[in-house]
Amino acid sequence: MKLNFNYIVMNSKELKQLINDDQVGRPDASVKSRLDQAFTLRSATYPIRQNSFSGFISWIFSLKAFGLKTALASLFIAFFLFNKDVTIAPSNPTTLDTTSVNQIIEIDSSLFQSSANIANDSVLL
């Protein structure tokens, strides 16, 4: 295609097309690797880190969704008030405590071994 130079320069569309077709190559790959290294070093100091619970914790202690949080807390308390099976009163233990089981320890003669038996036990020889 042949065009007059002045037509190209003074025609905005033609000039835009000409400039957009221009290629000057790509940036050096070492630039990206240096930036990656810089990012890794810098990301260690970011206030908010990836896979962090800080966002959730700050939400819990903020005034955001205050009504929802109050309702959830009320439900939690109501559950313990109306559920009689769950109690924390020490006078009425709901769990088995092995220290409070009174088991009579009897002497079991089968556990006894005389010195003669020990001596005759070939397994021990």
Add this chain to the structure above:
Amino acid sequence: MFRKKINNTSDEKLMQLICSGNQDAFNELYNRYNERLYYYFFRMLGNSPELANDFLQEVFLKIIEKPERFNPKFPFSAWIFTVAHNLCKNEYRRLNVRKEVGHVDENLTGEEEASFKINKDELINRIYESLNDLKHEQRSAFLLFYREGFSINEIAGMLELPKGTVKSRLFYTRKYLEDRFEHLKDEIEL
């Protein structure tokens, strides 16, 4: 799945993710802008690949070091090119680049040039070589408008100039090119 999500994320949202240390977001942003910024620096700084690479790195280091400086209410593309423009401005202040960069071969007379047809690549090179004689703001406005497709309003904001000034600078740049190659009346092979 996450990769697909990142691909569809806006530049502004990616910047927010970078603030929380997301490297995928940074990689995506780099992929979107590295060639555009490289071209801008290459043409602004005397067609030097070394300077273009150095300045490209500088821009992205600014993103890494101070991502919170970006205001997500404004378009990221305008912001990043404003940063790029300011870096070039500082470089021009520091060094008198205009004296160092190449110019159109002055040995060729108008008649000699008119006697042969030039191709597209040569034409572009000659345009940029001629633009080196202009102020960096004019060159920057030219690149941002014709290459990056920013509006006059956006360029005015980026260069901190009134809209009318940007318009007139673009017009005078075209007029300058027309006068500069007035002798090149012959047709150009495109």
